[in-house]
Amino acid sequence: MAKITAGVATSHVPAIGAAIDLGKTEQPYWQPVFKGYEYVKQWIKEQKPDVIFLVYNDHATAFDMNFIPTFAIGCAPEFKPADEGWGARPVPTVKGHPPLAAHITQSLIQDNFDLTVINKMDVDHGLTVPLSLVFGQVEEWPCLIIPFAVNVVLYPPPSGQRCYDLGKALRKAIESFPEDLNVQVWGTGGMSHQLQGPRAGLINQAFDNDFLERIVDKADELAQVPHINYVREAGSEGIELVMWLIMRGALNDDVELKHRFYHVPASNTAVGHLVLENKGD
Amino acid sequence: MSKKPYHDIPGTTIFDPAMALMGYHLNQFAISLMKAENRDKFKANERAYLDEWEMSEEQKQAVLARDYNWMMSLGGNVYFLAKIFSTDGLSFQVAAASMTGMTQEEYAQMMLDGGRKPEGNLYKQEQHNG
Ligand SMILES: [Fe+2]
8 A cells, every 4th residue: 555654844945946956056155055955865865755745836837817726636647847937947857646646636525625637737946946955956856746736826825724634634545545655745835935015025933933843743733823824924925834734734643853954044035844754654 | 895814914915816806917917928939029019018918007007117016016916926027037036125125235135134023024003124
């Protein structure tokens, strides 16, 4: 049977992708950011997941104002890195796992999570920057990836509780797939940031560190935090953090914190990163 | 209409369905700039390209002025508007700085110093920015 073994959470700032693509990772500005990802780069080589279920959001790239799905699952065999307006990132094409994605779709919809099915989609920095941070610059991504896009652009996004509950249903879905697969669930986006208006540049280290703390072993409490707290305290774009709760919901109640990292700034944003393993596996 | 729960967050426009309705054509214009051929058309004659879209005159003026706060007050969303400043070759940080009234250098330094602090910036009545 397929098994969820671990979760990874990380910010997905586009400037981090640009720093990798342009060979700037050793520059004094960027060096502390990438140092925070040295652990996960080693760890992933030992873990060797077969599939990553990657929760991210599209940033007005694949979805324009005509279609805005709240939860959308990528069921295609492959997804091309998107041209976001300055040429596509020089990263490999993302290979999906259509049979597992179809199985998850069936299971989640029957569990009352009404997903949108995507059979053709380009993926933007929200998905490719986390892959670059963890796998580095590679010819091929070393595993299959199921993109799962959450609307956080048009307010309101799904609630933290809804995301957390979806994570729990996702675990049931994945772990009822008959093939032996080592599956990880990743949650991306955040941490505090605001990219717009006179308040742009807001960073809330207290909010972020509390979030990093509570998502490990008080996630059911954290899931109850309402939207207004995110947008007020973590910035209008900080609400991306609800996506981390899908990852957390998909893991055991008891997890082992393998790595925690926090750094300000990357461009306009606070960078947060966690590696969690299911306990007792 | 009753007040939205986020009406008292200072310096922030929440892109909700009412704003999305107002900004539909503005945002669709902006996202069209992801295509190189549209960027070329826009750069060659901004006004003529804008006139191909069912935007209000005020929305067009806001785009021509590159006034991002103005565009957002008319329903623009920052991820869509990003296609405009990318077309201009500007980074997210430069564009964000332009919305704050700070110079790019002041803004960049604020971020290096840990970003805009939450103190005084969470509720309108206590606002003093910086
Ligand atoms: Fe994002």
